[in-house]
Amino acid sequence: MSVCVIGSLNLDLVSRVHALPRPGETVLATAVTRHVGGKGANQAVAAARAGASTRLLGCVGEDDDGVWLLAYLARAGVDTSAVVADPAMATGQAFITIDAASENTIVVSGGANAAWRGPTAMAAAIGAPRVLLAQLELDLDVIAAALGSCGPDTLRIVNAAPATPNAAALIPACDVLIVNETELSAYASGLKAESPDAFEAAARRLLTRPGQSAIVTLGGAGVMVIDGDGVTHIPPHPVTAVDTVGAGDCFCGFVAAGLAQGRSLIDAAGHANIAAALAVTRPGAAEAMPTLAEVTAALTLSACGRPSA
Numbered sequence: 001m002s003v004c005v006i007g008s009l010n011l012d013l014v015s016r017v018h019a020l021p022r023p024g025e026t027v028l029a030t031a032v033t034r035h036v037g038g039k040g041a042n043q044a045v046a047a048a049r050a051g052a053s054t055r056l057l058g059c060v061g062e063d064d065d066g067v068w069l070l071a072y073l074a075r076a077g078v079d080t081s082a083v084v085a086d087p088a089m090a091t092g093q094a095f096i097t098i099d100a101a102s103e104n105t106i107v108v109s110g111g112a113n114a115a116w117r118g119p120t121a122m123a124a125a126i127g128a129p130r131v132l133l134a135q136l137e138l139d140l141d142v143i144a145a146a147l148g149s150c151g152p153d154t155l156r157i158v159n160a161a162p163a164t165p166n167a168a169a170l171i172p173a174c175d176v177l178i179v180n181e182t183e184l185s186a187y188a189s190g191l192k193a194e195s196p197d198a199f200e201a202a203a204r205r206l207l208t209r210p211g212q213s214a215i216v217t218l219g220g221a222g223v224m225v226i227d228g229d230g231v232t233h234i235p236p237h238p239v240t241a242v243d244t245v246g247a248g249d250c251f252c253g254f255v256a257a258g259l260a261q262g263r264s265l266i267d268a269a270g271h272a273n274i275a276a277a278l279a280v281t282r283p284g285a286a287e288a289m290p291t292l293a294e295v296t297a298a299l300t301l302s303a304c305g306r307p308s309a
Helices: 038-050 064-075 121-125 140-149 165-173 179-189 196-205 247-260 265-279 290-302
Strands: 003-006 009-014 030-039 054-061 081-084 093-097 105-111 130-133 155-159 176-180 212-216 221-229 230-234
Touching: 003 038, 003 179, 003 247, 030 064, 038 054, 038 064, 038 093, 054 064, 054 212, 064 247, 081 140, 105 247, 130 247, 140 155, 140 165, 155 165, 155 247, 165 265, 176 179, 176 196, 176 247, 179 196, 179 212, 196 212, 196 221, 196 230, 212 247, 212 265, 221 265, 230 265, 230 290, 265 290
Parallel strands: 003 054, 003 130, 009 093, 054 081, 130 155, 155 176, 176 212
Antiparallel strands: 009 030, 093 105, 212 221, 221 230
C-alpha cells in the first residue's frame, strides 16, 4: 500500500443559493444534491485518482448512506476493507451551502465518525504504508495513536483542519504539516500580517524538529512550501471556480500520492496545486477530483503557454 488515509466519511447535502444567509435570514435553495464527502473520503479519492494504491480507515453507520458511500469509494479505487460499520450510529453528514460566487458554509454532524475509539485495532489496520495522511475530523486521540504507530519508513502528513485548539500537540509527530491561511493563523496565535514573510515565519514557529516541512495553501495566491532549504512559492493556476468545496482535500490527497510515488515535496505540491485548481471547476467534492492524466495534461498545456481551463 502506498497511501493510508485515516479520516471522516460523510454524506454531503449541498444547497445552492444566490447568496449565503445572514444571521436570522431564510433563503431559498435553487437546487439540493447529495455527494460523497468527509475529509478522509475526499482525500482518499484524490490519492487514488492520483495513481496511488490507497486504503481508507474510518467509520460509517450500518445505514443506506454508509452503503452508498462505500460503494462509491470502491468504484473510485479506494480500499475500504478497514472502514468500520457501526450499527449504533448514523453515517456522518455535512450540510453545505454554496452561493453564486462559489463561496460556501459547512455544518458537520459527525455521527459514526466519532465511533472509532480503538487505537490498537486502528494501528493494526494501518500496516506499513509509504505515507499516512490524517486530518482532524476524528477523535484527536485516535489521530495521535495513528501517528505514533507508524514505523520509521512511513512519512506522516497532518492536514490540521479543521483548526482545533488541542490539535497543536499533534504537530511534532508529523513530517509534513498542511494548513491554509485561516488554520495557520489559529495555530500561530492570531497571525495578522498577510505577507509571504509573515506566513513563512508563522509556519516555522509550528515546526519543532529537523526534517519537518510545512505547506501553506493560499487560495488564489498559490502555495508556499517551507522546509529546511528555505521557502518555495508555487503560483496559482488560474481557473473559473464553480464549487470550492473539497479543493483543500484534493490538494492533500495529491501531495500524499506524489510523495508515495517518489516525487519531491515541491514537485508533489506543484501537481497538487494544479489538481485542486481543476477540482474547483466541477461540482461536488470527491466527485470533482481529477485524475493524474488530467493534471499532467494541464501541466503540459501550461508549460506551452496555453490556458488549461
